[in-house]
Amino acid sequence: MNAFLPADILFPDVKDMEKWAVIACDQFTSDPAYWERVRKNAEGAPSTINLILPEAELGTEKEAEHTALINATMGEYLKKNVFKTYKNAFVYVERTLENGSIRKGLMGMVDLDAYDYSTGSTSAIRATERTVVERIPPRMRVRRDAPIELPHILMLCDDHDKVLIEPIAAKKDSLTKLYDFDLMEGGGHIAGWLVDGAEAEAFNDRLTDYTANVGRKYADLKGVPMVFAVGDGNHSLATAKSCYEELKAKHPGEDLSNHPARFALVELENIHDEAQVFEPIHRVITKCDPKALLGALKKEVCADEGFEVKWYIGGESGTVCLDKAKSQLAVGVLQSFLDGYLKEHEGEIDYIHDDDALIQLAKQPNAIGFLLPAMEKSQLFRGVIADGILPRKTFSMGHSREKRYYLEGRKIK
Numbered sequence: 001m002n003a004f005l006p007a008d009i010l011f012p013d014v015k016d017m018e019k020w021a022v023i024a025c026d027q028f029t030s031d032p033a034y035w036e037r038v039r040k041n042a043e044g045a046p047s048t049i050n051l052i053l054p055e056a057e058l059g060t061e062k063e064a065e066h067t068a069l070i071n072a073t074m075g076e077y078l079k080k081n082v083f084k085t086y087k088n089a090f091v092y093v094e095r096t097l098e099n100g101s102i103r104k105g106l107m108g109m110v111d112l113d114a115y116d117y118s119t120g121s122t123s124a125i126r127a128t129e130r131t132v133v134e135r136i137p138p139r140m141r142v143r144r145d146a147p148i149e150l151p152h153i154l155m156l157c158d159d160h161d162k163v164l165i166e167p168i169a170a171k172k173d174s175l176t177k178l179y180d181f182d183l184m185e186g187g188g189h190i191a192g193w194l195v196d197g198a199e200a201e202a203f204n205d206r207l208t209d210y211t212a213n214v215g216r217k218y219a220d221l222k223g224v225p226m227v228f229a230v231g232d233g234n235h236s237l238a239t240a241k242s243c244y245e246e247l248k249a250k251h252p253g254e255d256l257s258n259h260p261a262r263f264a265l266v267e268l269e270n271i272h273d274e275a276q277v278f279e280p281i282h283r284v285i286t287k288c289d290p291k292a293l294l295g296a297l298k299k300e301v302c303a304d305e306g307f308e309v310k311w312y313i314g315g316e317s318g319t320v321c322l323d324k325a326k327s328q329l330a331v332g333v334l335q336s337f338l339d340g341y342l343k344e345h346e347g348e349i350d351y352i353h354d355d356d357a358l359i360q361l362a363k364q365p366n367a368i369g370f371l372l373p374a375m376e377k378s379q380l381f382r383g384v385i386a387d388g389i390l391p392r393k394t395f396s397m398g399h400s401r402e403k404r405y406y407l408e409g410r411k412i413k
Contacts, residue, residue: 001111002111002204002207002208002211003110003111003114003115003124003125003211003227003228004108004109004110004111004155004207004228004266004268005108005109005110005111005204005263006088006089006090006108006109006195006196006200006204007088007089007090007108007109007263007265007410008085008086008087008088008089008410008411009085009086009089009090009091009107009265009408009409009410010083010084010085010148010408010409010410010411011083011084011086011091011178011408011409012046012082012083012407012409013081013082013083013084014045014082015045016045017179017181018181018182018183018184019041019042019045019046019184020042020045020046020047020048020407021048021181021183021184021187021190021405021406021407022038022042022047022048022049022052022184022405022406023038023152023183023185023187023400023401023403023404023405023406024152024232024233024403024404024405024406025052025053025054025055025152026055026152026233026236026403027400027401027403028054028056028400029054029055029056031056032056034185035049035054035056037185038184038185041184046082048150048405048406048407050069050070050073051070051073051074051077051148051150051406051409052070052150052406053066053067053070053142058139059138063138063141064141067141067142070142070146071145071146071147074146074147074148075147078147078148083148083409086194086196087196088196088200089194089195089196089200090106090107090108090168090195090196090200090203091106091107091108091192091193091194091195091408092104092105092106092107092165092168092169092172092175092192092193092194092195093105093106093107093190093191093267094169094172094190094192095188095190095275095402096188096189096190096191097188097275097398097402098186098188098399098401098402101274101275102275103269103273103276103402104165104169104269104270104273104275105154105165105267105268105269106164106165106168106195106203106267106268106269107192107265107266107267107268107408108265108266108268109263109264109265109266109410110125110155110228110237110263110264110266111262111263112240112241112244112261112262112263113262114227115230115237115241116241117131117230117234117237117238117241119388119389120388121388121389122223122224122226123226124211124227124228125155125226125227125228125229125230126226126228126229126230126384126389127229127230127234127238127389128156128229128230128231128234128380128384128389128390128394129234129389129390129391129392129393129394130389130392131234131235131238131389132235133238135235136235136238136242139236139239140239140242140243140246142239143239143240143412144243144246146412146413147411147412147413148409148410148411148412149240149264149265149409149410149412150406150407150408150409151233151236151264151265151266151267151404151406151408151410152232152233152236152403152404152405152406153230153232153233153234153236153237153264153266153267153404154230154231154232154233154266154267154269154397154404155228155229155230155231155266155267155268155269156228156229156230156231156268156269156271156380157210157227157228157268157269157270157271158214158217158229158270158271158272158377158380158381159210159270159271159272160217160272160378162270162272163206163210164203164206164207164210164268164270165268165269165270165273166270167202167203167206168195168199168203171199172193175193175194175195175199176193176194177192177193177194178192178193178194179191179407180192183405185401186401187401187402187405188401188402190405190407192407192408211227214226214227217381218381218382218385221382221385221386223384223385223386223387223388224385225385226381226384226385228268229380229381229384231269231271231397232397232403232404233266233404237264237266240261240264241264243261244261244262247259247261260410260411260412260413261412261413263410265408265409265410267404271377271378271380272377276377276397277397277398278374278375278377278380278395278396278397279353279374279395279396279397279398280331280372280373280374280375280395280396281331281351281352281353281372281393281394281395281396282351282352282353282355282358282369282370282371282372283334283335283338283349283351283352283369283370283372284349284350284352284361284362284367284368284369284370285338285342285347285348285349285350285367285368285369286347286348286350286361286364286366286367287346287347287366287367288345288346288347288348288366288367288368289345289346289366290313290366290367290368291313292345293341293345293347293368294311294313294320294368296337296341297320297334297337297341298320300337301322301323301326301333301334301336302320302321302322302323303321303322303323303324303325304321305321305324306321306322306323306324306333307321307322307329307330307333308320308321308373309321309322309330309334309370309371309372309373310370310371311368311369311370311371312358312359312362312363312368312369312370312371313362313367313368313369314362314363315363322334327383327387328382328383328386328387329375329379329383329387329391329394330372330373330375331372331375331390331394331395332383332387332390332391332394334370334372335391335392335394336391351392351393352369353396355371358370358371359371375394375395380395
């Protein structure tokens with residue numbers, strides 16, 4: 001069985017899709033005004049804002065009250081037939097971003113038995129960055145009694161030859177269009193087409209062949225090849241996995257192979273899609289002796305040739321070459337060094353997205369900044385396979401308003 005499958009997808013039967021779809025709950029966590037605007041905009045209409053808990057509310061007095069209300073509203077929406085069901089189907093998705101590029105994806109479900117978020121995992125589906133297990137229990141409280149899921153998870157394939165999703169895109173005009181509308185709060189535009197029957201079977205056949213041969217691309221690496229990587233929403237997928245494992249523990253010996261909790265709805269995307277942009281996240285270390293830190297870096301992890309990384313100290317700058325033998329990624333070499341160095345020396349690290357902001361921060365006293373190169377897309381899978389889970393803050397997949405919006409759903413009870 002493939003690790004990514006068609007699902008019985010719940011689709012909203014509503015008049016105003018713009019009010020229905022809201023952005024992933026883990027965005028704008030320090031901007032409660034954003035969520036207040038969303039609630040006001042959707043007031044009086046069926047909306048996913050009534051079915052999700054913004055992470056800005058996790059750990060607050062609103063959490064328990066809103067969780068109970070969310071579960072009740074899910075039941076009410078099901079009873080009032082707010083959803084219609086497309087059986088054994090995928091949804092092909094096109095998201096038009098702010099810059100006009102179109103990001104392609106395919107909505108389906110993953111087998112949680114094929115996913116392991118732990119460090120050192122050899123599963124078919126793996127996390128790209130370390131999962132903070134302390135973040136899972138509060139999310140389990142939200143999911144545990146929910147009758148449906150509304151995912152914002154983006155899963156990635158390393159499909160150089162574009163054999164999985166792109167053939168569906170080429171035939172979209174022959175598919176049934178499900179939606180086509182502008183997303184609220186500057187989220188761009190989204191359109192979706194139903195993929196079922198023969199087209200779904202053809203995709204499954206292509207995925208079976210892809211899975212059987214994917215290891216050949218990584219034959220030169222020491223690690224176990226993988227099929228998919230979690231790009232966004234790993235803690236949400238880890239929560240689904242934890243709830244499934246909890247269910248199995250409560251029902252020992254029971255066959256749960258077809259239980260809906262075994263699966264989770266995600267959107268699959270190809271990292272080689274032209275609209276898929278991986279932005280680097282830079283490092284600045286403050287309250288340190290910057291020259292001493294730079295000297296230690298050169299001594300311990302640099303080579304004559306390697307990953308070129310630019311450093312900034314005050315008005316000075318230069319370039320170091322980080323030894324490629326130590327990691328598949330420049331950020332892997334640098335972060336490993338910084339973790340060890342800061343255990344023994346004074347200094348505080350921060351993670352910066354903007355180039356100019358990094359340079360300015362490095363001008364303050366007792367600071368050094370490292371401007372990391374953008375990660376090559378193919379390095380993501382190779383890095384996880386060879387080195388295990390990548391260092392925290394390795395990359396960013398686009399901007400906050402480009403994250404997935406809640407739209408489709410699936411019953412999990």
